Amino acid sequence: MKVSQILEQRQPQWRELENLCNEIGTSSKGARLPATQVARFSTLYRSACADLALAEAWQFPPKTAEYLHRLVARAHSQMYRAEKYRWKTWGQKVFIDVPAAIFQDPAVHIALVFFWVLFLASAFLAQDDLIWKGFAEDVLGSEQISQVETGFEEFSGRSWGENNLMAGFYIINNGSIGLYCFVMMLFVVPGFITLGQNAVVLGATFGVMLRGDSPEASENFFNFVTAHGPLELTAIVLSAGAGLKIGVSWWFTNGNRRIDNLKKTAVETIPVAMCAFCLFVLAALVEGFVSPHPEDNLPWFFKATVAALTSGMLMFYFVVLGYPRSILSDFFDGGER
Amino acid sequence: MSPPKRPISQYQQLDTTVRVETPEKIAFQYQVIGPFRRLMAYALDLLIVGLAFLGCCVTIIVMFILLAWAMPWISGDFFKELISSSFGLLAIIAAVSFWFYGAVCETLRNGQTLGKQITHMRVISTDGSAIDGVQAMVRNLFRFLDIMPFIPTTIFFVFDFYEDAWGIPLFLAGLICMVASPRFQRIGDLVAGTMVVLVERDWAPELASFTDPRVEKLAEMIPNDFVVTPALAKALAAFVEATPRLGPAHSYEIAFQLAKPLMQKFGFPADIDPTLMLNALYFKTFSQFNTEDTAPVMAVAPVPVISAATSTVENIAAAPVAEDPFARQAPVGDKSDQSGAMNPQGRP
Numbered sequence: 001m002k003v004s005q006i007l008e009q010r011q012p013q014w015r016e017l018e019n020l021c022n023e024i025g026t027s028s029k030g031a032r033l034p035a036t037q038v039a040r041f042s043t044l045y046r047s048a049c050a051d052l053a054l055a056e057a058w059q060f061p062p063k064t065a066e067y068l069h070r071l072v073a074r075a076h077s078q079m080y081r082a083e084k085y086r087w088k089t090w091g092q093k094v095f096i097d098v099p100a101a102i103f104q105d106p107a108v109h110i111a112l113v114f115f116w117v118l119f120l121a122s123a124f125l126a127q128d129d130l131i132w133k134g135f136a137e138d139v140l141g142s143e144q145i146s147q148v149e150t151g152f153e154e155f156s157g158r159s160w161g162e163n164n165l166m167a168g169f170y171i172i173n174n175g176s177i178g179l180y181c182f183v184m185m186l187f188v189v190p191g192f193i194t195l196g197q198n199a200v201v202l203g204a205t206f207g208v209m210l211r212g213d214s215p216e217a218s219e220n221f222f223n224f225v226t227a228h229g230p231l232e233l234t235a236i237v238l239s240a241g242a243g244l245k246i247g248v249s250w251w252f253t254n255g256n257r258r259i260d261n262l263k264k265t266a267v268e269t270i271p272v273a274m275c276a277f278c279l280f281v282l283a284a285l286v287e288g289f290v291s292p293h294p295e296d297n298l299p300w301f302f303k304a305t306v307a308a309l310t311s312g313m314l315m316f317y318f319v320v321l322g323y324p325r326s327i328l329s330d331f332f333d334g335g336e337r
Numbered sequence: 338m339s340p341p342k343r344p345i346s347q348y349q350q351l352d353t354t355v356r357v358e359t360p361e362k363i364a365f366q367y368q369v370i371g372p373f374r375r376l377m378a379y380a381l382d383l384l385i386v387g388l389a390f391l392g393c394c395v396t397i398i399v400m401f402i403l404l405a406w407a408m409p410w411i412s413g414d415f416f417k418e419l420i421s422s423s424f425g426l427l428a429i430i431a432a433v434s435f436w437f438y439g440a441v442c443e444t445l446r447n448g449q450t451l452g453k454q455i456t457h458m459r460v461i462s463t464d465g466s467a468i469d470g471v472q473a474m475v476r477n478l479f480r481f482l483d484i485m486p487f488i489p490t491t492i493f494f495v496f497d498f499y500e501d502a503w504g505i506p507l508f509l510a511g512l513i514c515m516v517a518s519p520r521f522q523r524i525g526d527l528v529a530g531t532m533v534v535l536v537e538r539d540w541a542p543e544l545a546s547f548t549d550p551r552v553e554k555l556a557e558m559i560p561n562d563f564v565v566t567p568a569l570a571k572a573l574a575a576f577v578e579a580t581p582r583l584g585p586a587h588s589y590e591i592a593f594q595l596a597k598p599l600m601q602k603f604g605f606p607a608d609i610d611p612t613l614m615l616n617a618l619y620f621k622t623f624s625q626f627n628t629e630d631t632a633p634v635m636a637v638a639p640v641p642v643i644s645a646a647t648s649t650v651e652n653i654a655a656a657p658v659a660e661d662p663f664a665r666q667a668p669v670g671d672k673s674d675q676s677g678a679m680n681p682q683g684r685p
Contacts, residue, residue, distance in 0.1 A: 003623040004544050049363050057567075061544065061574035061623065069366040070537045076359065077459060077536070080467050081447045161418025168428030175432055183481050246528075259527060266475045266528040273478060288425075 003060060010051055014068075017044040017075055024078045045075045095321055098271040103322025107248060108241030108272065111185075111195065115237050118199035119206075126207025136211075139204040148205065152217035155224065157294035167288025174232065174280040178239035182273060185243025188251075195240045202233075223295055227303040228286040230311045235279035242272040286310070355520060355532065357465030367465070367534035370458050372515045372523075375533055376508075381452030386434050393430055397423045439477040444470040449536075459536045463520065472529040479525030483511030544623050545577045547616055555617035559603060565622045573619045580612070588612050 020041050024033065033041070052068040054060070060068075102108055126136035136145060158166065181198070185191030209221040249265035250258060290298070290306055353371070358364040401419070404411065442450040448460040448468050460468055460476070468476075487504030511523040520532045547553070565573070572595065580588055589612060596611030599618065 007544060049365075052365060061578060062571065063574075063578055066366075070368075070535075072363065072365040073357075073367050073465075073534070074536055076363070076365065076465065077447065077461060077467055159418055159421070161421030164422035164425040165428075166425065168425030168432075171429055172432045175436065179481050183485070186482060263528055263530055266479070267471055270471055270474050270478070274474075 006054075007064065010047075013044055013047060014051075014071055017041070017048055017071060020044065021071075021074045021078050041075070041079070045072075045079060048072050048075060093271065098275060099317050099322030100324065101268065101322075102238070102241075102272055102275065103318055104324065105241060105245060105272065107245035108238065111241035111244055112237050114192065115195055115199045115233075115240065118196050119203040119233075122200040122203025123207040123210065126204040127210040128207075129211060136204045136208045139200055140208070145208055148208070148221075149214045149217040152209075152220040152224070153214060155220045155292075155294075157297060158292045163288050163292060166292070167284055170284035170287045171281055174235065174284050175277065178235060178276055178280050181236060181240040182243040182276075185240050186247045188244065188247040191240060191243055191247060195236070198236060219295075223300050223303065224291050226300065227290045227306040227310075228283045230307055230314060231279050231283035231286060234314055235276045235283055238272055238276035238279065242269045242276060245269050245272070282310075353521075355534070359465055365465075367461070367532075369520045370533045370535055371521050372512055374456060375458070375515075375521075378450070378452040378456040378458055381455055382438065382450050383452075385451050386438055389434065390427070390431055393427060397427070437477075439480065440470075440473045443468060443473040443477070448473075453533070457536045458533050460526075460531050460533050463530050463532050468529070468531055472531055476525035476529035476531050479523075479528050480511075483514070483523045483525055484508050485510045545580075545616075545619065547620060549613070549616070551613060552616045552620050555609070555613060556621040558605075559618060559621050563603070565618070570622055573615060573622060576615055577619045585612075 020037065024041070048068065048071055052065070052072050055065040055068050122135075122139065125132045126139070129135065132138075140148075177198070181191065181194055184194040206225075209218045212218045246262065246265050246269055249261050253261040256264070286306065290303060353369050355367045355369055356364060357367060401416070401423075404419075405416070439450055443460050446454070449458070453459060460473070462468055462472065484506035486507055486509060488507060511525075514524050514527065515521045518527065520526075522532055526532055576591060576595070583591070589610075592611035592615050596609075596614040597607075600607065600609060600611075600614055605614070
């Protein structure tokens, strides 16, 4: 058979395969094609593979071989399509795998300790104002302190439209803070500087408000931050922990190639990053719709209850659900024996 | 000759072409895409997201106008609150679409965002398989590293609108990584184990045709017992396909080197145009030459054409399938391709 005849004979099938690729590729029909078309697609695909082998073995014109390479590649990528999110397995992932992974993650532990130690120390130094005289002023600057105090003195709640607007703003703002911490932590040292800066600034602000130079501002401040504080601070720690995990994987490879270890760790980190993102969104919603209500509309007790509930939920999720099952089963098995 | 230091990878690469061999022993090539074409796809994606966002804004404005028209008794204060709320909603839409557009599109659309589809690209795993949702998430999450570093907005006094903004991205990290990577992978691609390849479509190959009647006549004069080796066939095809892009002098110069020994071998006069000689040999090789004379590879079973009367699953399942001609026709004792790969590149 002549090459020209082969091309003439095969081109209708190649075109048919192209059309099927177009049909599958341009819509979500891929999963719902009739059985006849699926069978036909497989037949044409196998045939095109054989044609490609033939083209390379007998050196068809380069353009023909190139065409067949691309046709087979296209058909292959349609036959083995991207694996979508498996919603059915998410229950296992969300309630068992993710909390367990976060609970045992040393990077999260380090970020947690680093953040909270600096936060509490900064708050103590700013509130005490004796051990380090003028600590809050050194960290925040007198001008910013007076701005914060004035802002909270004048704060008397928002309208519902402004609440909606600010909820949107908080989602963007929180997401940006989380992403910034995450990205900086990939370089480890800049990440610790960023996380430390956040911890010290937030701690100093809390310390100034605890000091109570302006009682009205302090009251409004704690009335504002109580409800969403646990969610937002935990989210910052988690995003920093996720970044740190990847940043450290570059140095400590556990015997793997650096790039392989990086790939493996990145996949493991996705749940932590997604968890941080969810907490940021939750924090933004609470900050947008619960926190800004003045004492008259929503008493502090209610906001404290929200804070206690969210803290309890976080503890339950990360500690109870995340506690290693092997340790639990060993404990109970030991008890039985 | 010393053996290669590293075993030949399953995924070989020659310049911008990556060869992939799947577990089913099918080998084919992908062309990986460089940074500037990918930048175009990214710009298109940003444009699409921007237009969608603009569409949301217009929809909300139209809804307000309709609301004001249908319910004129609504107070101005209520409208003010609604407008504030819609700004919040728009902020959420903008953030979510910017953060998740890439990951969701690439997962649900088999490795293609809309921008990639327009520019004929697809994201696949480096082993040639389709990407999964986690890979799409990873490569898009790391985009925030690829777009670094940022120029602080404070150095542009006009743009100093928001002091906490990250700044203007320079994309340098991603660009340097892509230039250094043989598969043009940015950091996100390296971490997720993905690459971006060309998806060309609707391009059917044709053999070259000749209007000069001398080509056919000269082809008939070439001895029938002359065996065109695969290397010569490839050289002929490459030359003829490249001829339209070459000037006459350049064509002559290239053709002369190949045609001269052939003309001597065939006993043709030396004054025959070497370009004509190669065209004639191409014509004979690909349009006249019966491949069964030299290579036992051409008896490929045609794919059955489906008619309305036969289009049932049973009929198709029972229909003969074009098999690998090498596996079927390789002579007994030929152990040159025990791997069973359907695309034995470099086969003599």
